[in-house]
Amino acid sequence: MEKEQLTAHIGSRLREIRKHQGLSLEEAAKATGISKPMLGQIERGESNPTVGTLWKIANGLHVPFTSFIETPRPSAKKVMADDLEVLEGDHGGFLVKPIFSKDQYTPFEAFYVDITPWKAYYSKAHPDGVEEYLFLQEGTLEVRIGGDCFTLHKGDALRFEADKDHVYENIGSNTARFTMIIYYRR
Structure with a gap:
């Protein structure tokens, strides 16, 4: 996955997770300690979050770090x-x-x-x-x-x-x- 695709994928996954938990952007900002505008930029794929930012979001939303980059699971997966x-x-x-x-x-x-x-x-x-x-x-x-x-x-x-x-x-x-x-x- 290219960097732009990864940024868009992270944003899409963040939006899915937030909505699945029934949180507004403002509620997610309070839970994670990341500003509402920054969360919005990440969700729209306009900002490439750092590792530290993703950890804060993951911990605040009580999800694994890799929730933002996971894709549907195949029966076997080779990682190069x-x-x-x-x-x-x-x-x-x-x-x-x-x-x-x-x-x-x-x-x-x-x-x-x-x-x-x-x-x-x-x-x-x-x-x-x-x-x-x-x-x-x-x-x-x-x-x-x-x-x-x-x-x-x-x-x-x-x-x-x-x-x-x-x-x-x-x-x-x-x-x-x-x-x-x-x-x-x-």
């Missing part, structure tokens, strides 16, 4: 690396490639994530029952969850309850690359 869309964090250096979306059949979503050297990404707490699974392929990553801190090296993995604010920080001189699975308890 060159076809993955790259979404960038609000302050740069945090690149997310959605691989698989949560849908009515799958209680998780999966992403490839790159963090450039010495950059960090702050994530607000997810709803209760959400867990994250990280599998570090390259680099050194520090993950802070509430008052706990974990340092991951190549090949390490981490599972945590994501109902607290958390930070991913590349503390090495090479790009940190990991696979992230976000699991939603049914």
Whole structure:
């Protein structure tokens, strides 16, 4: 999907989700902390939201992040690396490639994530029952969850309850690359 198509698709999905929940733009703005004009621009495909903006909307509407990019589910799906869309964090250096979306059949979503050297990404707490699974392929990553801190090296993995604010920080001189699975308890 090209960038313009993705922007239009995200807007269309946001409108569907909002209307399905019976929310006006004003009510959705209050729930998400994103302004009514910005939500309107996203719905009309006039604004390409950042990863942080989509996370705020997803958390405020209590839907998975990938709800905005999911399409009808085939019986099998091959994902080619060159076809993955790259979404960038609000302050740069945090690149997310959605691989698989949560849908009515799958209680998780999966992403490839790159963090450039010495950059960090702050994530607000997810709803209760959400867990994250990280599998570090390259680099050194520090993950802070509430008052706990974990340092991951190549090949390490981490599972945590994501109902607290958390930070991913590349503390090495090479790009940190990991696979992230976000699991939603049914």
